[in-house]
Structures are given as C-alpha cells and as structure tokens.
Amino acid sequence: xxxxxARRGFGRAGNVTVExxxxxxxxxxxxxxxxxxxxxxxxxxxxxxxxxxALIYYAWSTGSGASGTQGNETGIIAAINAASDFHITYxxxxxxxxxxxxxxxxYTVPAALSTSTTCGTGNxxxxxxxxxxxxxxKVPFPGPxxxxxxxxxxxxxxxxxxxxST
Amino acid sequence: MTVGMRSRSxxxxxxxxxxxxxxxxxxxxxxxxxxxxxxxxxxxxxxLGFQFGALVHAVQQTGRWAAxxxxxxxxxxxxxxxxxxxxxxxxxxxxxxxxxxxxMAQPSGASASGTQISGNETLTVSWTGxxxxxxxxxxxxxxxxxxxPVGFSSFGQGFPLQISTAAxxxxxxxxxxxxxxxxx
Numbered sequence: 001x002x003x004x005x006a007r008r009g010f011g012r013a014g015n016v017t018v019e020x021x022x023x024x025x026x027x028x029x030x031x032x033x034x035x036x037x038x039x040x041x042x043x044x045x046x047x048x049x050x051x052x053x054a055l056i057y058y059a060w061s062t063g064s065g066a067s068g069t070q071g072n073e074t075g076i077i078a079a080i081n082a083a084s085d086f087h088i089t090y091x092x093x094x095x096x097x098x099x100x101x102x103x104x105x106x107y108t109v110p111a112a113l114s115t116s117t118t119c120g121t122g123n124x125x126x127x128x129x130x131x132x133x134x135x136x137x138k139v140p141f142p143g144p145x146x147x148x149x150x151x152x153x154x155x156x157x158x159x160x161x162x163x164x165s166t
Numbered sequence: 167m168t169v170g171m172r173s174r175s176x177x178x179x180x181x182x183x184x185x186x187x188x189x190x191x192x193x194x195x196x197x198x199x200x201x202x203x204x205x206x207x208x209x210x211x212x213x214l215g216f217q218f219g220a221l222v223h224a225v226q227q228t229g230r231w232a233a234x235x236x237x238x239x240x241x242x243x244x245x246x247x248x249x250x251x252x253x254x255x256x257x258x259x260x261x262x263x264x265x266x267x268x269x270m271a272q273p274s275g276a277s278a279s280g281t282q283i284s285g286n287e288t289l290t291v292s293w294t295g296x297x298x299x300x301x302x303x304x305x306x307x308x309x310x311x312x313x314x315p316v317g318f319s320s321f322g323q324g325f326p327l328q329i330s331t332a333a334x335x336x337x338x339x340x341x342x343x344x345x346x347x348x349x350x
Contacts, residue, residue, distance in 0.1 A: 016193040020200060028204050035211055036325075042215075043327050046222045053226060054332045061233070061336035062302060072300030076332045079294065083308040083330040 033141035059159035099123035224263035233333035249278035251349035302338030
C-alpha cells in the first residue's frame with residue numbers, strides 16, 4: 001500500500017531525535033560514566049605517586065636505610081592516610097644494590113637492582129631502598145568492560161641512598 | 167468561514183507539517199542541546215586534567231619547598247628548625263598553581279599550620295613530629311579541589327579531588343635540634 005505524502009512526512013519527522021536519544025542512552029552516557037570512573041582512578045594514581053615521592057624524599061632527607069637499617073616510613077604513610085581519602089598500604093622497604101662501573105662524577109646508570117652486595121673489581125656498590133605502595137579505589141559506575149570494582153593500583157619506586165667508598 | 171475555506175486551511179497546515187525541507191533543521195535544534203552538552207563535557211574533562219595536574223604539582227612542590235625552607239634554617243643555625251608561616255606556604259602554592267586554579271587569599275597570623283579555604287579550593291598544612299624521633303619533623307600538606315564543570319553549575323556539588331603529601335625536614339631526626347616557636 002502506498003502512503004500519502006503527508007503520512008510519509010509524519011512518519012519521518014522525529015527519526016533523528018529518536019536515534020539521538022538512543023545514541024545518548026546507549027553510547028554517550030556510558031562514555032561519560034566511564035570518564036567519571038577514570039577521574040577517580042587518575043586521582044588515586046596521583047595520590048599513590050605523590051605518596052611514593054614523599055617516601056623517597058623521606059629516605060633522602062633522613063638517610064633511611066643507608067646503613068642497612070630502615071627508617072620509620074610507616075609514620076609518613078600514616079600521616080598521608082590520615083589526610084587523604086584513599087588508604088595506602090605500605091610494604092616495608094627492601095634494600096637493593098647495584099654494581100656500577102665508572103668513577104665519581106662519571107658513573108654509569110645501573111641496569112638492574114639486586115639483593116647481592118658483592119661487586120667485581122672496578123665496580124662500585126650503590127645502595128637503594130625499594131618501596132611498594134598499593135591502594136584500591138571504588139569506581140562510581142562499575143561496568144563489565146572497563147575497571148574492576150574496587151580497582152587495585154600499585155607503584156614501586158627505589159630511592160638511591162648512596163654508594164660504597166671507592 | 168465556509169466549508170471550502172476550512173478545508174483549504176487544513177490542507178495548508180497539513181502541507182507545513184508534512185514538509186521535509188525544514189525537518190532536519192528542527193531535529194538538529196532538538197538534538198543540538200544534547201550534542202553541545204556532550205561537547206562541553208569533553209572540554210570540561212580537558213579542563214579537569216589541566217586543573218588537577220596543577221593541583222598535584224602545586225601540592226608536591228609546596229610540600230618540598232616548605233621542608234627545604236625548614237631544612238635551610240637547620241643548616242644556617244645548625245641547631246634550630248623554623249617552619250615557614252602558613253601565609254608564605256599559601257603564597258608559594260598560589261605561585262605554583264597559577265593560572266588554572268584561582269589564587270587563595272593570604273591568611274593572617276603567624277601560624278605555620280592551618281587551613282585556608284578559597285572558593286572550591288582548600289589547603290591544609292600541618293606540622294607534626296618531634297626532633298630526634300624516627301620520623302623527625304614533617305609537614306603534611308593536603309590540597310582539595312571541588313571541581314565544578316563549566317556550564318553545569320547546577321550539576322550537584324562537583325567532583326572532590328584531593329592530594330596529600332608529607333615532606334620530611336632533613337636533619338630533624340637528629341636529637342638536640344630545637345624548633346622555633348614562631349614561623350618566619
């Protein structure tokens with residue numbers, strides 16, 4: 001059956017509006033919701049990195065771990081947790097070492113850290129303290145395709161504390 | 167009005183409603199609210215990243231600045247720590263967070279710790295610890311930004327973004343170091 005021109009016109013009017021409404025509900029709104037989740041995760045990541053910087057600064061400024069004995073980093077993390085919305089978990093720092101070639105003012109960049117304190121001839125033993133921090137964040141719009149809820153984050157960093165005398 | 171005139175008027179209105187030429191414009195007018203709101207939301211996300219980056223940077227660097235200021239006093243006097251005043255800390259924060267964040271008003275008084283609130287921003291500075299203790303003296307600094315998207319002023323209370331750090335004063339774990347009562 002052939003529709004009249006007027007009926008055809010009425011039938012088409014509003015198609016774009018309906019399609020946009022569908023697109024908004026099925027695509028645009030979920031996209032914005034995921035953006036909100038991203039904001040929460042980025043905030044948690046920034047807090048974790050800031051806490052790691054604070055720990056490394058503490059290690060530098062107090063010489064924590066330089067002699068093999070660790071300082072009281074727990075107190076620094078507790079202070080940050082008391083002021084923050086996130087709860088950061090601190091794993092006690094472990095002493096790490098690397099054998100570096102070169103001489104004062106011209107040391108090479110260490111390739112990897114290890115627990116070995118023995119170096120060959122011509123190498124200098126460098127001391128590090130390595131920290132690992134973890135936290136989790138509850139995302140406001142959890143879904144099956146992006147972040148798990150809660151979403152776990154961790155960061156590892158090492159503070160160079162000094163080196164053996166050459 | 168005759169029956170014939172009513173019939174002509176009806177057909178005239180029917181032609182207008184059935185016209186397809188302006189249909190796209192009308193539908194665009196309806197949909198444009200949503201489209202522009204979505205574009206504005208994307209722009210807001212970029213603005214959020216800009217402001218949040220400034221907040222993180224300002225909190226980290228202000229914390230370090232304050233700790234180094236106190237450390238410098240240890241070096242110069244060899245035995246005393248002087249914590250910078252809250253007013254100077256806020257001034258430093260303003261310099262580091264400018265321009266994306268609104269400058270905070272300068273607090274009065276000679277206190278090193280305190281909270282300064284300015285619009286959607288809050289800066290809390292707290293000096294704690296004791297000289298000679300395991301942690302020594304450190305400053306806990308928290309910056310909070312209640313981020314309000316542009317163009318969505320009625321959209322709830324905004325997103326609360328917060329960054330905290332703790333900056334240790336070098337040399338404060340040594341026993342015998344004294345802490346000046348007043349800031350400078």
